Amino acid sequence: MSATMIKEFRLPDLGEGLTESEILSWKVAVGDTVTLNQVIAEVETAKAVVELPSPFAGTVAVLHEQAGSVVEVGKPIVSFEVDDAGASPSGVPGSDGGASGGVAPTGSPLEATGKREPNLVGYGAVVERSGRPARRQRGFDGGVAEREPVRESVPVVEPTTPLAVPAEPTAEQERPRSTPPVRKLARDLGIDLGLVTGTGPAGLITRSDVQDFAAGPQVQILGRVDAPTAVPAVGISAERETRTPIKGVRKFTAAAMVQSAFTAPHVTEFLTVDVTPTMELLTRLKASREFAGYKLTPLTIAAKAVLIALRRNPTLNSRWDEAAQEIVQFNYVNLGIAAATPRGLTVPNIKDADRMTLLELSSALSELTDTARSGKTSPADLTGGTISITNIGVFGIDAGTPILNPGEAAIVALGSVRRAPWVHNDELAVRQVMSLSLSFDHRLVDGEQGSKFLADLGAILSDPATVMTMI
Template sequence: MIKDFKLPDLGEGLTESEIVKWQIAVGDTVELNQVIAEVETAKAVVDLPSPFAGKVTALHEDEGATVQVGAPIVSIDVTEELSGDDAAKPVPAADGADAGQESKAGNGKPERQSVLVGYGPAAENDGRPKRRARGAARSAAAAPVEQTVQGAADQGTTGAVEQASSPTTAKPAERPRSTPPVRKLAKDLGVDLTQLEGTGKDGLITRQDVQAFADGGAAEPAQAGAAPADRRHGEREVRIPIKGVRKHTAAAMVKSAFTAPHVSEFLTVDVTPTMELLAKLKASRAFAGYKLTPLTILSKALMVALARNPSLNSRWDEANGEIVQMSYVNLGIAAATPRGLVVPNIKDAEQLSLTGLATALTDLTETARAGKTSPENLSGGTISITNIGVFGIDAGTPILNPGEAAILAMGAVRRQPWEYQGEVGLREVMTLSLSFDHRMVDGEQGSRFLADIGAILAEPGMILTMI
């Protein structure tokens, strides 16, 4: 029986997602809960597991396509019987899933009906879904393959090994590297991308490659300093689709700017003592292996300041006419990634030590830049920090992350003339920029909060007088 897998609701209130990369091809045999695609939501790239096992008969969308929730994306033939003990072996439900969500396909195979990412039975090995090499082609015209189905009773799933019908097993060919607009152009011009050799960076197939092939010629290799690879025939404008992270960020910033009355304040601080403290901590054996930065100290200072000024850790509940003040801190860190701006947050950051914050900040930024931040860690933030200093910027007027009462911008640390103990000398100086929602935070409260953070950075020992 052929079953269509429809793009599920990823639990973020979204109506569409983009297929970033297929992990399967037509003809592949997939296992229950195996990752079949990487899907981009408005906030992150997430793995999409299969809700049932079988043979892939069709992929309904190309990589780069934006798909509406509920639209079919892949068809799988689930008629083959499980081998050995697998047919009778119960499959555990995923953590947090309702038992009532399980059902049986027509062949008795377990199937998961939940619509959230990560649904489906958990594998009985290390809990991580298997990734399978993609086939040489994605159409029904692909070369025949010989499928050997192995019993996998120790994992509770049915495995499959694909081999080319040729006596020599070749590594499956990767799909030609190109961008969605280039693939569309190739489709419109009737060009088979597998026949092209890309002249772009790392072999990327460009518009010029496609156009030259369609015209019967060959594209010239891209030269250093030349126009962008996807600009053709000397176009003076390049149109970039508004989707994914950019679309979400734009909507969120417009909503925030026109909903919350922003107030911004600035404080320039001599942070020489903080920089000296950082140097001592880095040299200490107790902090060996930890990545300590000014952001680490600022995050800890913010926790202390919030305890003294809790109104900055609030949210506006319009429906109930209430201001909700949180006793926990989910600290958001604005991260610039190749996909755009995201603000993942550290849950219960107020409970972490300095080393705990250092570890959490390192993990958060590395995961965000890799585009692997989970939707859970991209929601529920209570207050945020944006480090504009890494770009050499001193100050700005940050826009609130929607639903939060405040955001703190950390400027660059600069060595410059500064009055110190009645004389002028070279000191390490930083500017802090605080924006807050004036519905929840009065000017006095915002000013005291900013002054507390500045006092700690100017003299870290002051933290002992505040806790």
């Protein structure tokens, strides 16, 4: 009979040095039997919602964190009971058998055999047969060497991180520590958490603490002292304001937009064009047998037009390298598409979009938008963009001044297509008109270059046959 052992799994870095993630939901419970790489949880990083696979095959022994908790990278989230024979080698990132940063220690089975062990999504590189060193990761609890020096500073503690509570917090210093579900329960019951004493670890306020306080003889309701115990009537909100924690995708987006707005000198230009020929082309393509079953929209045609215009104006497909004091011009196009999701704005990108046919681009756009709306965009699809499009026309907006996606030189905003009076063939006629907005980084793109790009884009959309003179 084989012996069993407890293996602890710590939250890994799911991409680009992110420091924390929120556990949205557990897909397993204590006592469940899991297999290697079975999805055990759904977590939200600052960029995307990611499914977390199990690094072990065994039985769930302990869930260290509740759904809704914001957990620092490197903190234990679940423990497994595994057989000695089925336990993962010490080189598996996040296990307690080795370096939590994901580098196999000397003498490990991975190094001895040269065999590639399971490498979970976003957990960092492992040693290949070629003998190349693994990507250096951050260590935790005295982990991997070669860590970057730690600056001496007072840590900033998120209100929703129960494991990072400083000793003896006071009400004047910060909000009471609790998880999002507990705060919601308190709001529903009209309870001020500042009056509740937490019995959880490091003073964490638990669900039972709130329920016990609500059952007491006196409750402070919505900040009023000496108010009687009461529960707001169903369908009636007694709150005068609603507070939503800034975290996850929205927190990352806000920081990125502030950085972009105050780092890159933005210039925005506008051009209104008659897109009636493009809309007529769109109607013909939809009716063609080649595009049967494909989703074609004005965005599809506009995206292709942007890619063609970039060939003639490549300076807009570049970035500013401050450290090297260089302008980096890309010889490929990863086309970002701004997508509004329930969790905030994301800008996933289509890799090597410039090499795609219109048919391939249509398919890629459909897949990108469906994935973004479902919240399943991978961190890899959210990085590496070179230029972006935001389709504000779907909201009935004509024009705007879009903010650059950090690291990119330009972004195009597509306005709504409207029927409007327009001079056509020297006569006044009702035509389909669209406004284009182009914001660009004036460090990289001169006004002439930005204007030429916008003019080329407008020429293609006002007369698709113009492409014949451009390529």
